Amino acid sequence: MQSRGSHWVVGIDAGATSTKGILVNLKGEELASQQGSAFNLRFQKVSEFEETVFNLVHELISTAHLGGHAPGAIGIGVAGAGRERDQTMLRDAIAHRFPQSHVVLNHDAWIAHYGAFSGRSGILVTAGTGSIAFGRNEAGEEARAGGWGWMLGDEGSGWWIGREAIRAALAEWEGSGPATKITDLILEAFELSDIYDVIPEIYHEKIARRDIISLAKPVGELAKAGDEIAIDIYHRAGLALGRMAVTTARSLDIGPEELRVSMLGSIAVGDWDLVAEGVHQILDEYASTEGEPDSTPVEQAEEETEEKYPVPPMPEFPPKDLTINEEKGPLLIQPEMSAVRGAAQWAIDIFNERLFA
Numbered sequence: 001m002q003s004r005g006s007h008w009v010v011g012i013d014a015g016a017t018s019t020k021g022i023l024v025n026l027k028g029e030e031l032a033s034q035q036g037s038a039f040n041l042r043f044q045k046v047s048e049f050e051e052t053v054f055n056l057v058h059e060l061i062s063t064a065h066l067g068g069h070a071p072g073a074i075g076i077g078v079a080g081a082g083r084e085r086d087q088t089m090l091r092d093a094i095a096h097r098f099p100q101s102h103v104v105l106n107h108d109a110w111i112a113h114y115g116a117f118s119g120r121s122g123i124l125v126t127a128g129t130g131s132i133a134f135g136r137n138e139a140g141e142e143a144r145a146g147g148w149g150w151m152l153g154d155e156g157s158g159w160w161i162g163r164e165a166i167r168a169a170l171a172e173w174e175g176s177g178p179a180t181k182i183t184d185l186i187l188e189a190f191e192l193s194d195i196y197d198v199i200p201e202i203y204h205e206k207i208a209r210r211d212i213i214s215l216a217k218p219v220g221e222l223a224k225a226g227d228e229i230a231i232d233i234y235h236r237a238g239l240a241l242g243r244m245a246v247t248t249a250r251s252l253d254i255g256p257e258e259l260r261v262s263m264l265g266s267i268a269v270g271d272w273d274l275v276a277e278g279v280h281q282i283l284d285e286y287a288s289t290e291g292e293p294d295s296t297p298v299e300q301a302e303e304e305t306e307e308k309y310p311v312p313p314m315p316e317f318p319p320k321d322l323t324i325n326e327e328k329g330p331l332l333i334q335p336e337m338s339a340v341r342g343a344a345q346w347a348i349d350i351f352n353e354r355l356f357a
Contacts (some may be wrong), residue, residue, distance in 0.1 A: 008066070009351060010057055011344025012076040014232075015108060019052055020340045023060040026348055028341075032063035040230030041080040041090075049078070050093040057098070058283075070100035077111030077339060082211070104350050108339065109134035109144070115342020116262040116335035119349060121254065123245045124335075127237070128265035129213055129277075131157035132246035135252055143251035145244040150209060155240035158267055162215035164233045168197050181222050182228035189215065195301075220271050234271065238278020241268060246286045256287040259330040264339075283330040295318045 008031060013020045019036040023080045036056040039049050053076065074094065081087050091105040112135050113124045123135035131154050132147030169186050171177025173195045183195055191209055193200060201207045223230035245261045252349060261283065263269060337345065 008064075008069075008071060009073040009075065009344060009347040010071045011111070011340050011342070011347055012053060012056065012074065013108060013111060013338075013340040013343055014049065014076060016079050019056060021056040021060050021067075022134050022340050022344050023064050024344045026072075026351070028345065028348065029064075032060045034059045034063065039078065041078060041086060046089060046093050047197070049090055050097060051093050052095050071096060071347075073102040073104065073347040073351040074098060074104040075343040075345075075350070076103070077108040077112065078105065079108045080107070081107045102347075102351060102354060104346060109147075111343040111346060112264060112335075112339040113342070114346045115337040115339050116264070117260070118345065121258070122260040122262060122333075123248050123254070124262050124264060125241050125245050125268060126264040127156050127158075127241050127268040130154040130157050131160070131241065131244065131265070131267075133241075133248045135245075135248040135254070137252040137254055137316045141252055143245040143248050145251070154282060156218040156237040156244070156267065157265075158213045158295050159209065160240075161219055161233055161237055161267065162212035164236070165219045165230070166198055166212065168229045168233065170198070179228065181225075181227045181297050182219060183228055185218055185222065186215070189218070194324070216267065216271075220274055223274050231274075234274035235278045237267065238275030238280075239282055240278075241275060242279040242282025246282055249286070254329050257328045259283075260284070261330060261332050262335045263332070264335060267292045279332070283332065287330055 008023060008025045011022045011024065016038055018038050021034045021036065022030060023032040024030050024108075034056055036052050036059075039052055041049075057071065057074065058139040061069065076090075076094065078087075078090055081090060087105050087107070091103055094105065095101075109124065109126070109132060113122070113136060116122065116124045117136075121136055121138045123133055123281060125131070125133045130147065130149065133145045134142070134147075135144070136142050146153055146155065148154065154160050165182050166186060167175055168180055169183040172179055172183055186192070186198060187195060190198060190201060190211070192201070198207065202212075219230050219233060223234050242264070245259075249259050263272070263279075268275065
């Protein structure tokens with residue numbers, strides 16, 4: 001490892017939307033940040049990932065005026081790189097380009113978790129376009145719940161909320177569900193004259209998945225305005241996210257008093273006031289029943305679709321303190337840092353371990 005570059009590291013978050021990079025010193029102070037092209041492991045070659053990371057690192061070096069200096073370590077998180085063989089393949093490609101640097105690589109949920117808890121025990125629930133819970137215990141064991149994608153899961157996500165909105169409108173149309181302003185919302189959003197027409201539009205892919213996801217925000221606005229069905233959808237989203245956290249905690253033998261949960265994503269954070277009651281409800285149940293859930297997240301999220309839940313006053317997210325109980329868990333806390341910061345902190349910690357081993 002090049003000693004002249006050992007006093008700074010790079011953190012990278014390679015996602016399907018973009019690749020973010022940050023260059024920091026060993027105190028964690030930011031020296032430069034850059035954004036590169038997106039990377040999707042399912043559809044792109046390893047060589048494309050290699051070029052994206054190589055160019056991003058050199059842009060960071062140039063911005064920080066550290067030309068000719070090698071990073072002491074590079075920490076990388078890659079969306080979809082959950083399998084060890086994929087991680088090894090991608091890590092080797094970057095290590096080949098930066099032989100003087102110590103390269104560590106894992107999936108994107110790993111670096112997000114590392115950022116949220118600074119490498120300590122906890123459950124991170126992410127709900128944006130999709131949803132997943134990822135956790136680690138004090139022994140370093142890992143577990144996850146959800147993250148099955150739009151066709152098989154993603155409960156509580158933007159996609160799921162959009163789908164549930166369409167189902168609610170169709171239920172009103174056929175007479176199996178109550179009236180809701182969601183119907184008018186969908187008719188206007190997709191320029192339809194009859195809500196039944198949404199069915200062939202979806203199955204013929206004239207209404208794309210991204211269009212369904214885009215319904216989440218206006219459905220949230222209807223919930224804030226008091227539409228009971230919209231309120232119910234968001235409440236069930238919160239229940240699903242809470243159950244993902246509890247399922248993951250149980251897999252890791254994390255008891256209620258030791259459980260710390262953090263939230264990320266446009267739904268979990270941006271619409272916190274709408275999902276908070278559901279999340280709190282599940283964590284409170286976990287504490288009172290010593291963590292024995294009645295059924296799976298999928299089953300529970302689909303139950304009692306017509307039951308109405310009022311929205312209580314909730315704190316603005318992220319407040320200074322999201323702690324459910326300051327004395328003992330479950331604790332709902334803010335992430336300590338972002339995913340790309342988590343990648344950089346991971347690189348710092350790994351470098352220091354090697355330096356002082």
